[in-house]
Amino acid sequence: MLERVDYAEGETRLTGWFAAPAGGEAAPGVLVAHEAPGMGAHVKAAAERLAQAGYAALALDLYGGEGFTLEDARRRHQEMMETPGLMARRAGAGLAALRAQPRVDSARLAALGFCQGGITALELARAGAPILAAIGFHPGLKRPDGSPDTPIGAKVLMMIGDADPVVPPEDRLAFARAMDAAEADWQLHLYGGVGHSFTNPHVDALGFPGFAYDARAARRAWGSAMALLVEVFQ
């Protein structure tokens, strides 16, 4: 079950959605970062699924609210990409909100995200947030303006459809070199013939070329993400 969590970053009011496993024990905390269209059913479902897997999860809010038009969301996405430090600050506020929940083990934290949310998880790692893993499902690999070249302590796992038009091979190579420069422990998993947004059953309805749900890749990627969470939280 999801609980509404109201928090803020500076003057901006934000609304996250929290899910925790049944029972009274402290659980590792996982931050869930939304796609460019903003907070919605997809990340809320991921938070609930994480709770079922034994984690306390907060679907964070980068934009302030939900239900934006595609055009409005695009503008907000641009703002995130073009305002140095903004994405990391907003994500950091989400992390603080997660840690403030009862029964969250603040020594065991991770961040994962979908599409833009993969960038968000990485920027949080670059900002030195105390997360043990930064995981991206079909992430964009573009970096926001001002993205710092700092060492990355979080273990990084990015999972990409090889046919994803949003992340061409040159972006993957640039990612690899940037991760090496940041001395990161990183993994990149490629799925043959798979397009962008492969975890989202509703993406096909948008009709964007190269975007396609793929249940098999989604299952595999979820399994790899869970394996990394087990590894870092052990």
Add this chain to the structure above:
Amino acid sequence: MLERVDYAEGETRLTGWFAAPAGGEAAPGVLVAHEAPGMGAHVKAAAERLAQAGYAALALDLYGGEGFTLEDARRRHQEMMETPGLMARRAGAGLAALRAQPRVDSARLAALGFCQGGITALELARAGAPILAAIGFHPGLKRPDGSPDTPIGAKVLMMIGDADPVVPPEDRLAFARAMDAAEADWQLHLYGGVGHSFTNPHVDALGFPGFAYDARAARRAWGSAMALLVEVFQ
């Protein structure tokens, strides 16, 4: 416990090593293909580990025997790469030897290999052998002469150190395009900063540049391989 299995391909006598789970039930069969230096402790240990995981496993023999000098093994590796069809035939004989073992479920078969053995698993898939998965740990991705451009029905998983000098980025791209052309369901997992032969604790002693054992990558790769076996054998 390993059992010696003598078999042949044409006039060539071969010796494989078989391990099966305890108990009397039929188990899925997994073929294990050795590195370029030939049959040895590494693949025998993998067969035993597979048996512990519930699979009937045969470490196959491509060369006929074991304990070759590095120079002799290199010559045999060259023969495999330059004789059209030879590697697939030798591996096919291994698969037949596996299926001939008692309690092997011939409807559920897979092949995995290390280094050259990754090529072997792929060639077996290209030859149309009834394997459900072809898995490579730090495989070479070069193709033997005459390697056919046939459709691949087996699910393919290749796991490579990003710093592996044996498999440069251009070989990875060529692999991706060949897999797409073969209409394969394929995955490529890259591990940042990891070199060649990362599963082999004894490789460091050889002193080859870019070859290095990596316990963490080895654990992750084994986990991904097990996940694919569960997927195809379910």
